[in-house]
Amino acid sequence: MSLVALCTSSRIRICPRLLQRVAAAASSTHSAANYLPGGRFAPLTGSKAAAVSLSTSAIAKMPSMPKGILKQGQKEDLKLKNPALLVNAAYIDGEWHKRAPSDSSTFDVFNKATGELIGAVPNCGADETARAIRGASAAFGAFEKPGSWAATTGKQRADLLTALLRELTANAEDLARIIVAENGKSLSEARGEVVYSNSFVEWFAGEALRTYGHTAPAPMPGVVNVVLKQPIGVAGLITPWNFPAAMITRKLAPALAAGCTVVIKAPAETPFSALALAYLCERVGIPKGVVNVLTCTKGEKEAAVGKALCESPYVRKISFTGSTGVGKLLMGQSASTLKKLSFELGGNAPFIVFEDADLDKAVDGAIMCKFRASGQTCVCANRIYVHESIYAEFASRLAAKVDRFKLGHGLEEGVTHGPLVSERGVAKAQEHVERSVAHGAKVLVGGKKGEGLFFEPTVLADVTRDCPMSDEETFGPVAGLYRFSTEEEVIALANDADVGLAGYFFSQDVSRCWRVAQALQVGMVGVQTGLIGQNSVPFGGVKESGFGKEGGRGGIDEYLQEKLIVFGGLQ
Ligand SMILES: NC(=O)c1ccc[n+]([C@@H]2O[C@H](COP(=O)([O-])OP(=O)(O)OC[C@H]3O[C@@H](n4cnc5c(N)ncnc54)[C@H](O)[C@@H]3O)[C@@H](O)[C@H]2O)c1
Numbered sequence: 001m002s003l004v005a006l007c008t009s010s011r012i013r014i015c016p017r018l019l020q021r022v023a024a025a026a027s028s029t030h031s032a033a034n035y036l037p038g039g040r041f042a043p044l045t046g047s048k049a050a051a052v053s054l055s056t057s058a059i060a061k062m063p064s065m066p067k068g069i070l071k072q073g074q075k076e077d078l079k080l081k082n083p084a085l086l087v088n089a090a091y092i093d094g095e096w097h098k099r100a101p102s103d104s105s106t107f108d109v110f111n112k113a114t115g116e117l118i119g120a121v122p123n124c125g126a127d128e129t130a131r132a133i134r135g136a137s138a139a140f141g142a143f144e145k146p147g148s149w150a151a152t153t154g155k156q157r158a159d160l161l162t163a164l165l166r167e168l169t170a171n172a173e174d175l176a177r178i179i180v181a182e183n184g185k186s187l188s189e190a191r192g193e194v195v196y197s198n199s200f201v202e203w204f205a206g207e208a209l210r211t212y213g214h215t216a217p218a219p220m221p222g223v224v225n226v227v228l229k230q231p232i233g234v235a236g237l238i239t240p241w242n243f244p245a246a247m248i249t250r251k252l253a254p255a256l257a258a259g260c261t262v263v264i265k266a267p268a269e270t271p272f273s274a275l276a277l278a279y280l281c282e283r284v285g286i287p288k289g290v291v292n293v294l295t296c297t298k299g300e301k302e303a304a305v306g307k308a309l310c311e312s313p314y315v316r317k318i319s320f321t322g323s324t325g326v327g328k329l330l331m332g333q334s335a336s337t338l339k340k341l342s343f344e345l346g347g348n349a350p351f352i353v354f355e356d357a358d359l360d361k362a363v364d365g366a367i368m369c370k371f372r373a374s375g376q377t378c379v380c381a382n383r384i385y386v387h388e389s390i391y392a393e394f395a396s397r398l399a400a401k402v403d404r405f406k407l408g409h410g411l412e413e414g415v416t417h418g419p420l421v422s423e424r425g426v427a428k429a430q431e432h433v434e435r436s437v438a439h440g441a442k443v444l445v446g447g448k449k450g451e452g453l454f455f456e457p458t459v460l461a462d463v464t465r466d467c468p469m470s471d472e473e474t475f476g477p478v479a480g481l482y483r484f485s486t487e488e489e490v491i492a493l494a495n496d497a498d499v500g501l502a503g504y505f506f507s508q509d510v511s512r513c514w515r516v517a518q519a520l521q522v523g524m525v526g527v528q529t530g531l532i533g534q535n536s537v538p539f540g541g542v543k544e545s546g547f548g549k550e551g552g553r554g555g556i557d558e559y560l561q562e563k564l565i566v567f568g569g570l571q
């Protein structure tokens with residue numbers, strides 16, 4: 001029995017920190033994950049992976065987490081090269097407010113791994129939202145009013161976005177450290193997120209130059225038709241915590257490129273990335289009122305901010321990324337003013353491994369797809385369907401690789417996965433494991449809650465239709481493996497969902513690849529890959545995963561509206 005196993009299985013009380021070090025040493029093959037652009041892990045590879053015994057206890061690698069609870073109340077020093085990036089004030093109409101102007105309230109934000117206090121930010125509500133909307137509306141101005149944002153040229157906006165990109169790049173390491181602290185992901189993933197996040201600013205700086213309209217031939221003489229694209233006006237941007245920077249830039253950059261002004265409602269869990277972005281926007285000279293960031297707690301305050309944005313006649317666009325339930329609520333609230341909407345909502349991605357798949361690629365794809373951001377990604381594989389003829393082999397290889405993850409504080413050397421973002425997230429992961437086991441699933445690796453917000457990366461075998469992930473996103477590090485027999489059967493299973501964001505499959509048969517890719521009822525398909533998000537492609541779903549696309553050629557159109565100008569009497 002290893003020292004780690006001995007300590008964890010016996011009643012010997014050993015300093016948790018030491019135990020963690022021993023665990024890390026015992027798992028020296030847990031090399032640091034290579035990150036790829038987009039915050040992705042290059043999978044751990046090598047024959048040793050398959051050789052790891054499934055009985056190795058993942059608990060041995062659990063971090064010594066009481067430290068999180070013990071440190072609660074202590075103020076964390078993020079050790080930023082540029083401490084000014086850690087802003088603890090909302091940004092409303094070009095003014096920084098350390099407290100909500102209406103009632104002076106603030107709320108605390110904690111490090112997800114340690115429980116240390118990162119800082120306090122204002123708890124904004126309807127009043128602050130109205131101020132921000134007024135500021136954004138005034139800054140937008142009018143097309144005929146020189147000096148207003150609406151009257152800027154694409155070239156001017158492209159130059160500002162390029163300057164912003166330079167600042168974001170220069171401060172990339174600090175921005176990654178802020179993400180680690182407030183979100184919990186590992187430093188390598190956070191660095192990847194910053195690259196991904198910045199790539200949207202780069203892409204849309206280019207797109208600002210290309211908001212082409214067109215002319216249309218008229219059927220009658222003496223008429224010329226011109227179709228212009230104009231910015232829609234003030235946009236309300238509501239984003240989640242799982243990619244605290246990238247989910248904002250994927251909206252902010254096209255909005256600014258198009259000529260819109262914005263009011264961002266930052267997520268309660270991760271407001272600091274949003275505020276750092278606003279700070280850099282101000283620094284590069286984006287005019288007062290063009291970018292506003294509101295921070296607020298979950299519950300009543302976020303609902304008040306959301307309602308004020310949706311119901312304001314001055315806000316012409318809402319772009320939301322989050323759960324399907326909240327999306328439906330916001331859609332209802334936006335009905336009275338008939339706003340243009342883009343909704344990136346929940347997913348429940350099928351991930352299919354056919355009998356003719358390259359198993360190494362399929363396992364690596366599953367690792368990247370399922371465990372990125374510890375499973376807290378809307379495009380994460382949620383239902384992994386494996387052909388019965390390769391099921392045992394795939395399960396064993398996947399479990400072996402997951403067993404080699406290193407869980408811990410995102411800034412610690414070699415850590416591949418951090419804590420989840422909330423107790424609600426941990427409870428959901430645990431519930432999915434317990435309910436699946438009650439339906440006959442077997443835990444191959446992981447399966448347990450750790451201290452604080454940690455949950456062991458988990459692989460479950462023998463998952464069936466009755467298990468919760470069949471219908472609900474786990475949004476946590478639990479990979480459930482289903483068995484299937486035929487292509488027809490698995491397509492029906494994959495499409496048996498109200499949502500349709502992403503789907504993935506592995507096969508080496510080109511005809512099957514085309515057939516299955518067409519058949520999957522999702523907005524995005526990964527064929528022989530577990531990674532799909534890039535700045536140059538349209539990201540978005542079908543069914544109850546929402547509508548509208550972010551990124552790609554059409555991403556800027558979400559913030560533009562066409563105007564037809566008919567010139568008559570020309571003969
Ligand atoms: N499709 C995508 O691109 C994408 C990306 C990330 C997350 N998601 C989805 O988001 C969900 C997980 O995130 P979550 O639990 O934070 O989702 P959530 O819907 O609770 O929260 C998302 C955002 O909406 C805000 N919000 C919540 N209630 C609101 C209200 N009444 N009015 C206005 N704003 C409100 C939150 O403060 C947060 O900023 C998952 O379902 C996931 O699939 C989707």
Ligand SMILES: O=CCCC(=O)O
Pocket residue numbers: 242243376377378379532533539
């Ligand atoms: O979670 C949502 C976004 C994930 C991605 O952009 O790849």
